[in-house]
Amino acid sequence: MYKLYNFQSSGNCYKIRLLMNQLGIEYESIEVDILQRESRTEEFLTINPNGRVPVLQVGEKYLPESNAAIWYLAEGSKFIPTDxxxxxxxxxxxxxxxxxxxxxxxxxxxxxxxxxxxxxxxxxxxxxxxxxxxxxxxxxxxxxxxxxxxxxxxxxxxxxxxxxxxxxxxxxxxxxxxxxxxxxxxxxxxxxxxxxxxxx
Amino acid sequence: MYKLYNFQSSGNCYKIRLLMNQLGIEYESIEVDILQRESRTEEFLTINPNGRVPVLQVGEKYLPESNAAIWYLAEGSKFIPTDxxxxxxxxxxxxxxxxxxxxxxxxxxxxxxxxxxxxxxxxxxxxxxxxxxxxxxxxxxxxxxxxxxxxxxxxxxxxxxxxxxxxxxxxxxxxxxxxxxxxxxxxxxxxxxxxxxxxx
Structure with missing residues (x-):
């Protein structure tokens, strides 16, 4: 089961939501209100020391950086060129x-x-x-x-x-x-x- | 044969030179003096419309963005994790x-x-x-x-x-x-x- 540390109006978070929908991947969304600095709390910094959303959680592991996350999810699918x-x-x-x-x-x-x-x-x-x-x-x-x-x-x-x-x-x-x-x-x-x- | 559009003191260009040396890849270096705006000439913009070095030339094709270039070169080598x-x-x-x-x-x-x-x-x-x-x-x-x-x-x-x-x-x-x-x-x-x- 994937979890997505997510801020709804962030385009970086949207990239992952869009791709997951297109890949038919289910996930749990954990809302992080960056306007309330919830991405800079001590707890969140253990998830991503860079203090930013999105973070994709895969099992017990965390993957920050939206473009790394969509690359990870898309590997082996038609959404990454084979050439x-x-x-x-x-x-x-x-x-x-x-x-x-x-x-x-x-x-x-x-x-x-x-x-x-x-x-x-x-x-x-x-x-x-x-x-x-x-x-x-x-x-x-x-x-x-x-x-x-x-x-x-x-x-x-x-x-x-x-x-x-x-x-x-x-x-x-x-x-x-x-x-x-x-x-x-x-x-x-x-x-x-x-x-x-x-x-x- | 690879060509590298290169500015010697650029760290982004150095990434490619270092990896190519470690992979044992030969290439021709084409110096682009960005201080003389040589990356913004009409000719260079046909190579990279974003007007930046490095650009890796592979045959007749051009690949801008240093990190994309080192990913391209390293695919299949020990320099990209297999997991x-x-x-x-x-x-x-x-x-x-x-x-x-x-x-x-x-x-x-x-x-x-x-x-x-x-x-x-x-x-x-x-x-x-x-x-x-x-x-x-x-x-x-x-x-x-x-x-x-x-x-x-x-x-x-x-x-x-x-x-x-x-x-x-x-x-x-x-x-x-x-x-x-x-x-x-x-x-x-x-x-x-x-x-x-x-x-x-």
Whole structure:
């Protein structure tokens, strides 16, 4: 039995919930209210010393990092490319997501729509927004002549990138001109066993 | 034949050079001077639209993202754990490195020792340094009763984390109290076919 240490509006947690639904895996959800700093308690830090959700519990063992967790769950399934180079390309986009995308796209959504504290973060928002658009531009360009990010099929790379991109408007990103990204949203939303993120 | 788009003092590029040496893989190095913005030229952006080094060229195909590249190269070798959960733990630490470590540890080294422009970045340095120490603390705690990061053996996770940690002092981090991290440095530096990073 899997357990998921979960915060409902986190895109990183949503990645795991979406994939588990698509793999037909049952799990117990343990809610961790990060706004109440429940991921920084002494007890939680024994689960993940890095003080973040999600954490996937597998038996008695804990696996932090959303993209490591979806990789673990998807191994041997159609959601990881079988070709060696394409498998590395899936990882390439997952590292891109954590380094060049999440700190800009997800963080603005967190400040503006979850903390509802735009004013206190105006300088940071102004610094980060161009970097978020740069990440969106890289994605838009990649999708111009491709349906998915790796291996020409829906994979963990799409799940990783979809999680925060499709709610980027909650971080005040304007997606109206990103037509390839928006078509990619539709392709993902038509996958079997798709579930939406929990609305803020 | 592999080609590596390479900047000598980049820790991300060093990860690939170190692993290739340990795997006995020959490659051609193509120097990209990021200080001259050579990773942002129109030509380079066709190789990596995200405008960063390293990029590993495999035949006619390009693979950006250092951790994806070392995963690709190490597949099937002793540098990736054979156990499924331990393999996911290796990825966990590689995602930790890109999200919670590199933006703080590597970036300060870049500003202070590579750009030699500490003054212009003082505010950012002050904001980021505590987060770098937080990452070092997570590592120190993990290594208290373990020799390596995943699977109880030297792996791609150690390579990913070693690259910038062992030169953290070039970003003015004080490592003197991190005795477990320093012992781990020695274990890595005694691995067969170890090569040092190119000194700034």
């Amino acid at each position: 060696r180079f394409e498998r590395a390309q899936a990882l390439q986009w997952m590292f891109f997501e954590q380094y060049s995308h999440e700190p800009y796209i997800a963080t603005l959504r967190f400040w503006i729509s979850i903390l509802k504290d735009k004013q206190a973060n105006l300088n940071q928002i102004e610094q980060r927004m161009p970097l978020g658009y740069a990440a969106l531009n890289v994605m838009e360009s990649h999708l111009k002549d491709r349906d998915f990010f790796a291996g020409n099929a829906y994979s963990v790379a799409d799940i990783a990138l979809y999680a925060y991109t499709h709610v980027a408007e909650e971080g005040e990103y304007d997606l109206s001109t990103y037509k390839h990204i928006k078509r990619w949203f539709s392709r993902i939303e038509s996958q079997a066993a798709y579930i939406p993120i929990v609305k803020i | 499924r959960f331990e393999r996911a733990q290796a990825l966990q630490w590689m995602f930790f490195e890109q999200y919670s470590h590199e933006p703080y540890i590597a970036t300060l080294r870049f500003w202070i020792s590579i750009l030699k422009d500490k003054q212009a970045n003082l505010n950012q340095i002050e904001q980021r340094m505590p987060l770098g120490y937080a990452a070092l603390n997570v590592m120190e705690s993990h290594l208290k009763d373990r020799d390596f990061f995943a699977g109880n053996a030297y792996s791609v996770a150690d390579i990913a984390l070693y690259a910038y940690t062992h030169v953290a002092e070039e970003g003015e981090y004080d490592l003197s109290t991190y005795k477990h991290i320093k012992r781990w440095f020695s274990r890595i530096e005694s691995q067969a076919a170890y090569i040092p990073i190119v000194k700034i």
